[in-house]
Amino acid sequence: MTEASPSRILIVEDEPKIARLIGDYLTGSGYIPDHLDHGDEVIPWLNDHQPDLVLLDLMLPGTDGLVLCRQIRDRWPQLPVIMLTARVEEVDRLLGLELGADDYICKPFSPREVVARIKAVLRRSQALPQDRPGAAGTSGELVLNEDGWQALADGQDLALTAVEYKLLKVMMDAQGRIFSRDQLMDHMYRDHRIVSERTVDSHIKKLRKKIAGIWPEREVIRSIYGVGYKYEPEPLDGP
Template identity: 70%
Template sequence: MNEVSDILIVEDEPKIAELVSDYLKSAGYTATHIAHGDEVLPWLEHHAPKLVLLDVMLPGRDGLTLCREIRYRSPQIGIIMLTARVEEIDRLLGLEIGADDYICKPFSPREVLARCKALLRRMESSEEQGPEGAAKQGLVLDPQGWRALADGQDLGLTAIEFQLLSVMMQNPGRIYSREQLMEQMYRDHRIVSERTVDSHVKKLRKKIADAWPTREIIHSVYGVGYKYSPEPR
């Protein structure tokens, strides 16, 4: 049986890893540190963390590759990317391949702790949901568990994808510009590009299409943005 550990810190800078680990432990979490990318997957074969803090730049396997592999092997594990690279492509890729959130360096340990707590709360709420919600037909949002259910099937949305869908579903038929969607999705005023929104919409559409192959409920409005329409075209 796998040993349970709350948080795995994958970071090759010892001082950062030690600071984050001490802060998490002081808040009551158990934390383990790995500095080399090649050691992560073998460790996960014998341990079951609830969440992984994953640096993008690592010796051996890089963080983006590890994120993809962890998400494929263990979809229940929460993933927060840590990056000192501010280019949009890194932020975009981190969330495209299944990360739940990202934090840019330099960061304060308080911010890391707050992000970890928020993600763990969402994950715990999702686990506590009973079967009643899953029995509902149509597209149903579960705000407590941060889930979207299509005829009872969990779409497996990331936090950002859930927020995106939630915003559009509040006003069916309303056309949202990319800027309006960014304001609702990123309330911490982080810097993102319109391309990032397009990427999230693309991935959200794919997850909906996997559940409903014959329906299209999120539509592009050329030159303007996107809208949610509950009725198929």
């Protein structure tokens, strides 16, 4: 997609009125909407098309949104996903415990809010420099590219979600400081949405897993029992 091309948004929603309303607002905002109404259609469609974002309803006929979000994350980790849900109790899972969606919107919602959320997520994802390598930095160094919301370990992109990036940045900006889960949640979710402490633990677990993919023997984020977490990388082993 060239810079001047309109972004393509896949709407996965089985309620025709909602899908049509969102599609009309997206078209009016300069986007190209596509629509699917059955969960089983999503992965085959994505195999043949390249949308810029997926707007995914939680409750779908066939494969449900939770399973689909996990499948999309596994196959297309850089593809932004915003979940639509009427089940507030699922928010923790949507944001990190299982899936790591980029954002969620609770029904009922304003279509203007949907467009605003899509714009915000696309700004972050399209800022990523997909075609140029990140700065290599020093061996053993973790570098943040703030323009692209990108974290590079030994020059390799960790492919973080926006929430994971914010969590890592907060801790890296105050290396050695111990953050409680409540403090980390305040930094991660500026809109004061209600999520459980388990969400932070899940994001930390996934951050560690991604970092361990490059530094399998090196601890970077430390747990402080009964308190919280801090960023304090172990030094590299000498020769």
